[in-house]
Amino acid sequence: MSALETPGVPRTSYYSIVWRELKKDRLALLGLWAVVGLVAAAVGAPLVSQDQPFLYVETGHWSSPWLRGLFDRLVFESAVDIFFNLLLVLAPTFALLRFVLARALGKSFAARQKRLAQGFGVAFVALFLAVTPATIGGAENPLHYSHQVQNYRLQLAAARAEHRVVYAIFPFHHYSYHETNPAESLVPPNGEHWLGTDTEGRDVFARMLYGTRISLSIGVVAVALYVFIGVVIGALAGYFGGWVDSALSRLIEVMICFPTFFLILTLAALIRERSIFHVMFIIGITSWTGVARLVRAEFLKHKGLEYAQAARALGIPVRRIIFGHILPNASAPVLVSATFGIASAILVESSLSFLGIGDPTVASWGETLNAGRVDNRLWLILAPGFAIFFVVTVFNLVGEGLRDALDPKLRR
Amino acid sequence: MKAYVLRRLLLMIPTFFGISLILFLILNLAPGRPGAQQSADLSQSMRGEVTAESYKIFREQFHLDKPVLFNTRFTLSREEVRALVSAAAGIGQTTAAERVHAQEELEDLGASAVPHLVSLLDAPDPKLRDAVTYFLRIDATRPLITPFDPRPSPDVRARNRAINEENAELRTLRYRTEDDAATKRAVTDGWKRWFAAHRARFEHGARDKLAMFFFDTRFAAYWHNLVRLDFGVSLTSREPVTRTLVSKLKYSLTLSVGSLVLAYLIAVPIGVFSAVKKGSRADRALTLTLFMLYSLPSFFVATLLLYFFSQASAWESLRWFPIGGWQSSDASELTTLGQWRDIGWHLVLPTICMTYGSLAALSRYMRSGLLEVIQADYVRTARAKGLSERVVIGKHALRNGLLPILTLLAGLLPAVLGGSVIIEYIFGIQGMGLWVVDAINQRDYNVILAVELFSTVLVLVGLLLTDLSYALVDPRIRYE
Numbered sequence: 001m002s003a004l005e006t007p008g009v010p011r012t013s014y015y016s017i018v019w020r021e022l023k024k025d026r027l028a029l030l031g032l033w034a035v036v037g038l039v040a041a042a043v044g045a046p047l048v049s050q051d052q053p054f055l056y057v058e059t060g061h062w063s064s065p066w067l068r069g070l071f072d073r074l075v076f077e078s079a080v081d082i083f084f085n086l087l088l089v090l091a092p093t094f095a096l097l098r099f100v101l102a103r104a105l106g107k108s109f110a111a112r113q114k115r116l117a118q119g120f121g122v123a124f125v126a127l128f129l130a131v132t133p134a135t136i137g138g139a140e141n142p143l144h145y146s147h148q149v150q151n152y153r154l155q156l157a158a159a160r161a162e163h164r165v166v167y168a169i170f171p172f173h174h175y176s177y178h179e180t181n182p183a184e185s186l187v188p189p190n191g192e193h194w195l196g197t198d199t200e201g202r203d204v205f206a207r208m209l210y211g212t213r214i215s216l217s218i219g220v221v222a223v224a225l226y227v228f229i230g231v232v233i234g235a236l237a238g239y240f241g242g243w244v245d246s247a248l249s250r251l252i253e254v255m256i257c258f259p260t261f262f263l264i265l266t267l268a269a270l271i272r273e274r275s276i277f278h279v280m281f282i283i284g285i286t287s288w289t290g291v292a293r294l295v296r297a298e299f300l301k302h303k304g305l306e307y308a309q310a311a312r313a314l315g316i317p318v319r320r321i322i323f324g325h326i327l328p329n330a331s332a333p334v335l336v337s338a339t340f341g342i343a344s345a346i347l348v349e350s351s352l353s354f355l356g357i358g359d360p361t362v363a364s365w366g367e368t369l370n371a372g373r374v375d376n377r378l379w380l381i382l383a384p385g386f387a388i389f390f391v392v393t394v395f396n397l398v399g400e401g402l403r404d405a406l407d408p409k410l411r412r
Numbered sequence: 413m414k415a416y417v418l419r420r421l422l423l424m425i426p427t428f429f430g431i432s433l434i435l436f437l438i439l440n441l442a443p444g445r446p447g448a449q450q451s452a453d454l455s456q457s458m459r460g461e462v463t464a465e466s467y468k469i470f471r472e473q474f475h476l477d478k479p480v481l482f483n484t485r486f487t488l489s490r491e492e493v494r495a496l497v498s499a500a501a502g503i504g505q506t507t508a509a510e511r512v513h514a515q516e517e518l519e520d521l522g523a524s525a526v527p528h529l530v531s532l533l534d535a536p537d538p539k540l541r542d543a544v545t546y547f548l549r550i551d552a553t554r555p556l557i558t559p560f561d562p563r564p565s566p567d568v569r570a571r572n573r574a575i576n577e578e579n580a581e582l583r584t585l586r587y588r589t590e591d592d593a594a595t596k597r598a599v600t601d602g603w604k605r606w607f608a609a610h611r612a613r614f615e616h617g618a619r620d621k622l623a624m625f626f627f628d629t630r631f632a633a634y635w636h637n638l639v640r641l642d643f644g645v646s647l648t649s650r651e652p653v654t655r656t657l658v659s660k661l662k663y664s665l666t667l668s669v670g671s672l673v674l675a676y677l678i679a680v681p682i683g684v685f686s687a688v689k690k691g692s693r694a695d696r697a698l699t700l701t702l703f704m705l706y707s708l709p710s711f712f713v714a715t716l717l718l719y720f721f722s723q724a725s726a727w728e729s730l731r732w733f734p735i736g737g738w739q740s741s742d743a744s745e746l747t748t749l750g751q752w753r754d755i756g757w758h759l760v761l762p763t764i765c766m767t768y769g770s771l772a773a774l775s776r777y778m779r780s781g782l783l784e785v786i787q788a789d790y791v792r793t794a795r796a797k798g799l800s801e802r803v804v805i806g807k808h809a810l811r812n813g814l815l816p817i818l819t820l821l822a823g824l825l826p827a828v829l830g831g832s833v834i835i836e837y838i839f840g841i842q843g844m845g846l847w848v849v850d851a852i853n854q855r856d857y858n859v860i861l862a863v864e865l866f867s868t869v870l871v872l873v874g875l876l877l878t879d880l881s882y883a884l885v886d887p888r889i890r891y892e
Binding site for chain 1: 426427428430431434435438439442703704706707708709711712715716718719724826827829830831833834837838848849852853855860863864867868871872875
């Protein structure tokens with residue numbers, strides 16, 4: 001397309017305008033930074049709170065249980081954790097590689113940047129699949145049950161008592177999110193357990209921190225799934241019209257009248273061994289109607305526009321017209337609705353785990369909140385409550401900012 | 413207008429049908445057999461045939477023995493039945509799970525397996541023959557007609573008696589594995605004689621088959637009851653679902669409709685106020701507060717309110733409200749007025765929790781809707797005419813500004829119904845929401861379906877009311 005550009009006029013794409021508008025909205029920017037912070041917390045959680053020491057030195061024997069534990073399904077039961085741990089290891093590696101390549105290649109680096117990013121993505125997914133064979137379906141993976149997880153805190157104390165020379169460097173907060181300790185159940189917040197412990201003696205701070213991973217991945221995956229379904233159905237209905245539209249519109253209508261939360265509850269309860277992926281999937285397949293209606297309306301508007309007619313006249317295949325030409329132009333409202341959708345998906349997940357219909361193996365905020373309700377302990381109510389509130393607010397803020405930036409009518 | 417309402421009402425039927433179909437399929441095709449827990453309980457207490465028979469009766473009563481959507485059992489072949497019987501009897505290589513599965517399937521087949529079983533009576537393998545006789549006894553016995561009818565008509569009673577007599581006779585057609593060949597032969601001959609006498613019952617013409625294909629199914633049986641507003645019987649409490657549903661309605665509807673009405677009543681003035689005072693400090697404070705409220709999860713607020721302001725509160729001076737429930741345990745001793753006050757006292761916290769979320773959403777929409785309208789030409793005209801601000805806003809702008817929040821009603825209804833699940837769970841109010849959570853945990857399929865279908869109807873009606881209220885507010889909209 002660059003041949004068609006008028007020289008001297010800077011090329012401003014639609015999204016660069018949106019970005020410029022968004023930057024003026026201080027609250028939305030704040031929200032965006034908070035999202036960055038949440039992602040950082042999710043990725044860096046093991047750096048802050050983990051019961052495996054970074055470094056363990058005993059009589060000249062060095063080891064790093066922390067690093068080994070990152071990809072051990074006994075230490076990190078859920079595949080979500082494995083995903084974020086892989087990100088934790090690979091993101092700095094990729095950044096370093098990029099830096100080195102940029103220095104080495106000089107100007108030709110810019111041209112290859114996109115290919116490189118794609119390469120990183122593919123490498124990441126491949127490694128994730130390699131590290132977590134048979135990921136989905138919980139922790140029943142014999143590969144990962146080859147050894148016992150050691151309690152290094154106890155080991156250290158024992159060694160000290162025997163006057164052995166042992167060095168260990170722990171993360172700042174040396175508790176994992178799933179280690180239970182009946183002796184320390186329902187301990188109020190103190191210097192050791194910053195946010196106290198829950199009924200089973202698990203450290204609440206660690207659970208909150210790792211809960212970020214669950215919430216973010218629930219939000220992103222469920223929304224990605226339903227945006228995909230909604231876009232396909234909405235695009236087909238809007239572009240083709242006629243009986244396709246009537247049939248799909250009826251389907252959308254039927255789905256709208258569904259008591260969605262009941263449906264989600266039922267589906268979640270019917271699955272015997274629920275994992276967090278089931279919850280994502282269930283939220284994804286039940287919430288696509290909003291996106292489908294939006295996309296349908298946009299396609300109805302766009303398919304008659306000149307560029308779409310031109311594309312048709314040029315004989316471009318229908319699939320490419322729909323997904324390559326019209327969809328990028330129709331995607332703005334979807335982006336807004338997806339941002340709000342992340343907030344509501346997180347809410348639905350925490351409601352489910354609040355009701356005890358979530359994945360019991362992961363650190364979910366709703367579960368802790370329910371424990372606080374049952375045991376009537378304020379620290380168990382406040383921490384997860386504000387965590388959910390914070391994440392939901394942040395995504396709603398970004399959503400509002402995006403909506404205002406996209407909608408010229410609301411621009412001040 | 414009437415024609416429009418009628419058309420919409422008629423359109424609801426296919427939508428409702430579609431929803432019931434999807435829900436039904438989800439529930440019935442989900443892993444785990446409905447009522448399987450019952451059978452497990454039974455098999456622990458009583459072993460053997462009694463279990464099999466009572467479990468079969470249970471399944472028949474709830475139509476669980478029938479195929480879900482389409483009945484193709486008339487195409488069953490003798491070889492298929494032979495394979496099932498062999499698997500059930502453990503002939504050849506079968507795992508325990510396969511055996512149980514084959515047994516259950518054979519029991520479910522009922523009458524459609526009978527002709528094939530009879531023809532297998534002469535099979536050469538004695539083990540197979542034993543199994544065939546066993547399953548014949550189970551499959552040939554017939555269920556009673558309308559077993560839950562407390563006062564059956566004389567005709568039904570007579571037919572039930574006949575069925576009972578025949579069943580009793582068929583139950584005697586049995587032998588033990590260790591019996592001698594002559595006894596076995598006698599029983600086998602008895603079965604053959606019985607089948608020859610009742611052969612007509614098992615032969616179907618093309619029209620019968622077509623009817624069976626569509627109507628001898630779980631879904632058809634369910635709909636057959638549904639059109640009479642009969643949601644069946646709870647699998648756990650054995651009480652009619654419809655009656656329990658009606659008794660639960662007063663809790664759920666009071667909560668959800670009450671909080672919706674309250675939300676609209678408060679949201680409209682707030683929205684108007686902040687739209688009129690746009691940009692002022694009060695508006696900004698309101699907008700921020702509403703935004704916060706909008707993002708606050710209701711279960712968090714409910715838990716906090718209970719922690720601070722209920723009887724369980726750590727501060728004695730703050731123990732204002734009960735910890736939950738619908739009314740006090742000694743409510744029956746109060747006067748009628750006292751009872752009402754008691755219920756109101758119990759409902760303060762749940763209503764707050766259910767209202768503030770939709771309140772926040774509604775007033776935000778009200779504000780932006782009104783802001784858009786205020787910029788319109790006709791509002792400027794009204795001002796230019798010298799009308800007072802009260803008339804301009806209250807009469808000219810408000811009506812059009814109401815449109816967006818009316819649209820929201822349809823969207824809020826399912827959310828409110830869903831939200832009531834959590835609120836009822838937290839406050840221990842025995843409404844539909846808590847009921848359905850219990851039912852889901854116990855796999856009480858009839859209850860789950862009933863509650864979900866009922867709330868579907870509520871949503872459908874809500875959608876219709878929304879569209880009709882457009883016409884009330886906006887005279888330009890007419891439904892022809």
